[in-house]
Amino acid sequence: MLQAIALTKRFGRHTALHALDLTVQKCEIYCLLGPNGAGKTTTINCFLGFLKPTEGSALVNGIDVVASVNEARRHIAYIPETVMLYPHLTGLENLVFFHSLTGKHLHRDHYTELLYDAGVPENAVNRSVKTYSKGMRQKVGIAIATAKGAAALLLDEPTSGLDPHASNEFSALLRRFSDEGRAVLMATHDLYRAREVASHIGIMKNGRLITSMEADAVDHYTLEHIYMEHMRTV
Numbered sequence: 001m002l003q004a005i006a007l008t009k010r011f012g013r014h015t016a017l018h019a020l021d022l023t024v025q026k027c028e029i030y031c032l033l034g035p036n037g038a039g040k041t042t043t044i045n046c047f048l049g050f051l052k053p054t055e056g057s058a059l060v061n062g063i064d065v066v067a068s069v070n071e072a073r074r075h076i077a078y079i080p081e082t083v084m085l086y087p088h089l090t091g092l093e094n095l096v097f098f099h100s101l102t103g104k105h106l107h108r109d110h111y112t113e114l115l116y117d118a119g120v121p122e123n124a125v126n127r128s129v130k131t132y133s134k135g136m137r138q139k140v141g142i143a144i145a146t147a148k149g150a151a152a153l154l155l156d157e158p159t160s161g162l163d164p165h166a167s168n169e170f171s172a173l174l175r176r177f178s179d180e181g182r183a184v185l186m187a188t189h190d191l192y193r194a195r196e197v198a199s200h201i202g203i204m205k206n207g208r209l210i211t212s213m214e215a216d217a218v219d220h221y222t223l224e225h226i227y228m229e230h231m232r233t234v
């Protein structure tokens with residue numbers, strides 16, 4: 001569903017991504033770990049079509065993002081660290097508005113159901129978003145992605161600043177989202193969360209994917225050990 005083939009991005013003389021090869025299949029949650037500047041956001045931005053690769057390609061459902069950006073974007077949804085919503089609109093109004101940008105419309109009850117499914121409390125659906133916690137805003141983001149019918153979800157540090165309970169709830173949502181047949185690619189600094197939620201984990205450093213593994217193959221302690229060793233030595 002998501003494939004990077006020898007994806008390379010240079011900013012002037014600085015190479016942010018070195019021939020990255022990465023695949024995220026349907027029903028997989030791939031967590032990208034790595035220190036600041038490793039290239040995680042650059043990778044995500046290439047899939048979103050926000051950045052044009054210098055060499056190589058980013059494919060979404062087999063569609064080359066550079067060749068057909070609008071077509072590729074029809075298949076993806078994006079959740080950044082803070083989901084940008086209109087603060088004076090309600091959660092429901094935000095969902096209806098953002099979904100209308102796809103050119104499609106659903107019945108009002110369906111939108112409400114999507115918000116409930118994403119865990120937005122009943123008494124919050126018709127309240128303005130300025131009263132929402134960060135966790136609730138992320139849930140609206142998931143509802144927007146679900147309404148769109150996105151086959152792949154890209155997330156950039158979505159749980160940073162969430163309390164453990166909200167973070168846990170968000171992980172459960174992501175797992176449900178992927179169990180329904182979607183591919184998820186998430187950049188995070190949270191090793192614990194990555195180990196909890198991911199099916200696959202990749203560690204990046206200096207624009208390279210230096211190792212990847214199935215999440216079930218490691219426990220938290222081992223993952224932390226592998227991460228620290230790579231930061232020290234590679």
Ligand SMILES: Nc1ncnc2c1ncn2[C@@H]1O[C@H](COP(=O)(O)OP(=O)(O)OP(=O)(O)O)[C@@H](O)[C@H]1O
Binds near residue numbers: 014043
């Ligand atoms: N628009 C840009 N112009 C120049 N350099 C950039 C640009 N965007 C990113 N970079 C550089 O590319 C490298 C990779 O940055 P990137 O944001 O992808 O890292 P990251 O792994 O997401 O880091 P963080 O964990 O801090 O978010 C860094 O050296 C960064 O300074």
